[in-house]
Amino acid sequence: xxxxxxxxxxxxxxxxxxxxxxxxxxxxxxxxxxxxxxxxxxxxxxxxxxxxxxxxxxxxxxxxxxxxxxxxxxxxxxxxxxxxxxxxxxxxxxxxxxxxxxxxxxxxxxxxxxxxxxxxxxxxxxxxxxxxxxxxxxxxxxxxxxxxxxxxxxxxxxxxxxxxxxxxxxxxxxxxxxxxxxxxxxxxxxxxxxxxxxxxxxxxxxxxxxxxxxxxxxxxxxxxxxxxxxxxxxxxxxxxxxxxxxxxxxxxxxxxxxxxxxxxxxxxxxxxxxxxxxxxxxxxxxxxxxxxxxxxxxxxxxxxxxxxx
Amino acid sequence: xxxxxxxxxxxxxxxxxxxxxxxxxxxxxxxxxxxxxxxxxxxxxxxxxxxxxxxxxxxxxxxxxxxxxxxxxxxxxxxxxxxxxxxxxxxxxxxxxxxxxxxxxxxxxxxxxxxxxxxxxxxxxxxxxxxxxxxxxxxxxxxxxxxxxxxxxxxxxxxxxxxxxxxxxxxxxxxxxxxxxxxxxxxxxxxxxxxxxxxxxxxxxxxxxxxxxxxxxxxxxxxxxxxxxxxxxxxxxxxxxxxxxxxxxxxxxxxxxxxxxxxxxxxxxxxxxxxxxxxxxxxxxxxxxxxxxxxxxxxxxxxxxxxxxxxxxxxxxxxxxxxxxxxxxxxxxxxxxxxxxxxxxxxxxxxxxxxxxxxxxxxxxxxxxxxxxxxxxxxx
Numbered sequence: 065x066x067x068x069x070x071x072x073x074x075x076x077x078x079x080x081x082x083x084x085x086x087x088x089x090x091x092x093x094x095x096x097x098x099x100x101x102x103x104x105x106x107x108x109x110x111x112x113x114x115x116x117x118x119x120x121x122x123x124x125x126x127x128x129x130x131x132x133x134x135x136x137x138x139x140x141x142x143x144x145x146x147x148x149x150x151x152x153x154x155x156x157x158x159x160x161x162x163x164x165x166x167x168x169x170x171x172x173x174x175x176x177x178x179x180x181x182x183x184x185x186x187x188x189x190x191x192x193x194x195x196x197x198x199x200x201x202x203x204x205x206x207x208x209x210x211x212x213x214x215x216x217x218x219x220x221x222x223x224x225x226x227x228x229x230x231x232x233x234x235x236x237x238x239x240x241x242x243x244x245x246x247x248x249x250x251x252x253x254x255x256x257x258x259x260x261x262x263x264x265x266x267x268x269x270x271x272x273x274x275x276x277x278x279x280x281x282x283x284x285x286x287x288x289x290x291x292x293x294x295x296x297x298x299x300x301x302x303x304x305x306x307x308x309x310x311x312x313x314x315x316x317x318x319x320x321x322x323x324x325x326x327x328x329x330x331x332x333x334x335x336x337x338x339x340x341x342x343x344x345x346x347x348x349x350x351x352x353x354x355x356x357x358x359x360x361x362x363x364x365x366x367x368x369x370x371x372x373x
Numbered sequence: 374x375x376x377x378x379x380x381x382x383x384x385x386x387x388x389x390x391x392x393x394x395x396x397x398x399x400x401x402x403x404x405x406x407x408x409x410x411x412x413x414x415x416x417x418x419x420x421x422x423x424x425x426x427x428x429x430x431x432x433x434x435x436x437x438x439x440x441x442x443x444x445x446x447x448x449x450x451x452x453x454x455x456x457x458x459x460x461x462x463x464x465x466x467x468x469x470x471x472x473x474x475x476x477x478x479x480x481x482x483x484x485x486x487x488x489x490x491x492x493x494x495x496x497x498x499x500x501x502x503x504x505x506x507x508x509x510x511x512x513x514x515x516x517x518x519x520x521x522x523x524x525x526x527x528x529x530x531x532x533x534x535x536x537x538x539x540x541x542x543x544x545x546x547x548x549x550x551x552x553x554x555x556x557x558x559x560x561x562x563x564x565x566x567x568x569x570x571x572x573x574x575x576x577x578x579x580x581x582x583x584x585x586x587x588x589x590x591x592x593x594x595x596x597x598x599x600x601x602x603x604x605x606x607x608x609x610x611x612x613x614x615x616x617x618x619x620x621x622x623x624x625x626x627x628x629x630x631x632x633x634x635x636x637x638x639x640x641x642x643x644x645x646x647x648x649x650x651x652x653x654x655x656x657x658x659x660x661x662x663x664x665x666x667x668x669x670x671x672x673x674x675x676x677x678x679x680x681x682x683x684x685x686x687x688x689x690x691x692x693x694x695x696x697x698x699x700x701x702x703x704x705x706x707x708x709x710x711x712x713x714x715x716x717x718x719x720x721x722x723x724x725x726x727x728x729x730x731x732x733x734x735x736x737x738x739x740x741x742x743x744x745x746x747x748x749x750x751x752x753x
Contacts, residue, residue: 074507074511077507088526088621089522089523089525089526089529089621090522090525091518091521091522091524091525091573091574091575092521092571092573092574093513093514093515093517093518093521093572093573093574094570094571094572094573095493095494095497095515095572096513096515097494097497097498097501097513097515098494098495098498100513105513107512107513107514107518107522108522109522109526109615109616109621116616117616117617118508118616119508119509119512119514119614119615119616120512121512121513127574134525134526134529145511145512145513146513156511156512
């Protein structure tokens with residue numbers, strides 16, 4: 065059962081458990097079997113969001129008598145389950161009580177404030193991922209509106225807050241912008257930024273602010289809040305070479321049909337710089353992920369975010 | 374039943390922790406007693422069925438059919454069956470099918486298990502092989518853990534209290550004190566149950582059936598007759614993993630097997646005077662009585678907390694042997710022991726019908742047998 069091949073097979077189906085759920089029943093085992101650590105272990109039968117049920121360990125062990133936890137919401141989290149006799153460290157999905165998490169998040173002194181930043185070249189899928197994250201993890205995550213001086217466009221999905229150049233500059237002077245950047249372009253004069261107050265309001269509500277950034281915005285955020293306050297994801301398009309990645313981006317930008325050919329050309333030029341930036345400023349990223357499948361990608365980000373919490 | 378099948382002989386060892394006895398010697402002891410009190414000779418046995426779950430894991434002994442067949446001078450055809458804790462009753466069910474089909478006239482059924490040769494940690498892991506290895510085991514769950522989850526849910530749904538649960542083991546020990554074959558022949562107080570070490574919240578050590586050594590053998594025949602006829606033998610199954618169950622607080626395999634058994638015997642629960650049911654954990658005892666039809670949902674505990682009187686049935690004894698908890702639970706032997714015990718109780722009370730209920734895992738396999746004492750008056 066706990067041989068390396070069986071563990072390998074189990075890992076393949078582990079993602080199924082990566083959902084929040086509700087406790088159906090719960091018990092604390094005083095003497096877990098071999099090869100689990102010899103300390104009490106709390107195990108719950110959990111009904112997941114997709115309606116399936118799983119048995120999972122709770123990340124925290126609760127002493128006997130906690131019958132009240134039945135019906136409570138739990139969130140998945142990856143933990144070290146045990147170490148096999150061969151020395152293989154086996155990680156398993158465990159669950160933690162969402163109420164506890166909420167209780168923590170309302171307490172400003174305890175909440176581990178951080179920003180979830182998604183950086184990548186235009187067309188890589190940053191906005192799609194952030195939208196999905198907000199929908200799937202609506203209890204814990206919220207997108208931060210992007211301040212922009214550009215005109216509204218067909219296809220914008222409510223993520224922008226449109227301001228004039230003058231207003232933007234004034235906010236900058238008053239120190240109300242957490243970060244800002246000017247995107248160089250031959251035919252557009254575009255400023256983007258995030259208001260400090262928007263991020264802090266989301267923290268106050270006990271949620272994690274999700275920001276979509278490019279290299280300058282990410283650097284600005286790291287300066288404003290400190291690098292440790294950012295859980296930073298770099299998104300790459302699929303492809304083994306830079307050329308293949310750019311080709312993929314070109315395909316995606318053309319497919320979404322929001323930009324003209326000239327704009328697409330400029331975005332590809334910027335993308336070359338962004339891809340270089342991933343290598344040059346690797347310290348600004350916690351995880352570099354390839355967007356091959358948007359469903360898997362947003363789940364991965366949500367998982368890392370919960371683990372970080 | 375398509376043919377009349379009679380229980381013509383039976384024997385069992387005392388259940389317990391027998392360091393000086395092996396799996397083979399336990400089985401041999403039970404077989405010799407059964408043959409001694411049966412109206413047949415060893416040569417009349419034309420088939421042997423052995424029930425055992427963990428021979429390979431604990432005793433490094435597989436091939437148990439042939440091993441037991443060698444106890445008889447003519448080494449009759451033999452096979453071994455395994456269905457976790459339901460192995461014993463499955464062996465009886467298999468024997469009934471073979472007798473009904475005419476493939477055999479007289480069958481020796483032996484349930485044997487030798488569990489105390491290894492430490493508790495390994496036995497716990499071995500027993501867990503009766504659960505789903507991919508869904509239940511990876512999180513570190515044990516069988517007490519599974520029934521801990523069931524107990525917690527039951528308490529949540531029906532308001533059962535820890536204090537009420539104490540009554541189950543208290544009662545089983547009360548009965549086992551009078552059973553010479555029981556592993557524990559001592560009474561305990563309800564408070565002792567709750568004070569014993571915690572195993573899997575809310576279940577304590579005295580809520581759990583023990584690890585035991587023991588064997589039980591019986592002889593069923595269509596050729597030789599006795600006062601005890603198998604009136605029904607029914608098998609039902611459910612999902613192995615509790616994650617695939619709709620309800621944690623009732624076992625559908627018990628409900629199906631019991632319903633079919635009552636139909637096959639042509640009786641209702643009102644005709645049954647004694648029950649031996651599968652109380653592997655105290656919470657299971659409560660759920661069993663509800664699923665067998667002897668109590669409404671949420672009221673099974675009343676059989677243990679109030680005097681045995683019910684408008685639903687004429688039952689006068691429940692787990693008079695002490696059940697699995699107090700009589701002991703050598704896994705493969707339990708189902709066979711239950712049938713033998715029902716025979717003894719029908720004889721001592723001179724009543725007509727008794728029921729043996731045996732399940733494996735978290736009731737993923739369930740077998741219900743109804744034994745009829747044809748010389749006793751019918752209850753109308």
